[in-house]
Amino acid sequence: NAGVTQTPKFQVLKTGQSMTLQCAQDMNHEYMSWYRQDPGMGLRLIHYSVGAGITDQGEVPNGYNVSRSTTEDFPLRLLSAAPSQTSVYFCASSSPSWGGVGNEQFFGPGTRLTVL
Amino acid sequence: AQSVTQPDIHITVSEGASLELRCNYSYGATPYLFWYVQSPGQGLQLLLKYFSGDTLVQGIKGFEAEFKRSQSSFNLRKPSVHWSDAAEYFCAVRKMGTYKYIFGTGTRLKVLA
Numbered sequence: 001n002a003g004v005t006q007t008p009k010f011q012v013l014k015t016g017q018s019m020t021l022q023c024a025q026d027m028n029h030e031y032m033s034w035y036r037q038d039p040g041m042g043l044r045l046i047h048y049s050v051g052a053g054i055t056d057q058g059e060v061p062n063g064y065n066v067s068r069s070t071t072e073d074f075p076l077r078l079l080s081a082a083p084s085q086t087s088v089y090f091c092a093s094s095s096p097s098w099g100g101v102g103n104e105q106f107f108g109p110g111t112r113l114t115v116l
Numbered sequence: 117a118q119s120v121t122q123p124d125i126h127i128t129v130s131e132g133a134s135l136e137l138r139c140n141y142s143y144g145a146t147p148y149l150f151w152y153v154q155s156p157g158q159g160l161q162l163l164l165k166y167f168s169g170d171t172l173v174q175g176i177k178g179f180e181a182e183f184k185r186s187q188s189s190f191n192l193r194k195p196s197v198h199w200s201d202a203a204e205y206f207c208a209v210r211k212m213g214t215y216k217y218i219f220g221t222g223t224r225l226k227v228l229a
Contacts, residue, residue: 004159031215033215033217035219040125040221041221042122042206042219042220042221042222043160043206043208043219044219045216045217045218048215048216050215056215058216059218090159090160092160103148103165103167103210104150104162104165105150105160105162105217107152107159107160107161108159109158109159110158110159
């Protein structure tokens with residue numbers, strides 16, 4: 001199992017450019033999520049999905065779009081990048097059970113994004 | 117508003133000393149509770165979790181945490197710190213019946229040789 005994979009590892013964008021951060025998992029997890037990590041602010045939830053075709057907003061969704069067409073993939077799109085979106089982005093997945101072993105979130109290695 | 121507080125931004129301990137990292141949460145009911153560790157440039161790794169039952173939970177790498185309902189706390193402890201424990205530690209909660217995880221702002225641990 002590769003676990004949760006993210007591409008690219010690093011990206012530099014100019015203001016106004018668009019891009020998609022890729023996230024994939026091979027654990028058949030129904031739940032997937034995107035976080036951004038900024039110094040002194042911990043991880044903040046951007047969007048999440050509880051299954052294919054189902055997405056919802058997290059704490060900081062503005063400026064980001066997501067879709068979930070398959071169980072495995074959960075891409076994050078920046079339509080018009082802004083310097084405030086400079087951050088490290090983490091994707092995570094978990095199985096949906098409400099208790100026991102299934103609740104652990106598995107994290108990808110992160111994507112470091114800089115917007116100039 | 118629901119929140120998770122890690123009051124210590126930085127902690128420095130000597131190798132071999134004991135460690136306690138604090139975490140407090142504000143929810144109406146007991147949520148699911150987690151501690152994660154992040155080494156520099158890496159993703160997050162789960163140390164331990166609490167859902168119910170015994171309030172003292174054991175995790176990986178010799179860590180343990182104690183849930184105290186009366187104090188709304190879930191503090192992480194280790195009896196003897198190793199230099200390799202230097203990292204950032206995050207407390208997280210997930211309210212029962214939801215999929216949203218809320219993370220604290222993290223505590224960065226430095227270990228002196």
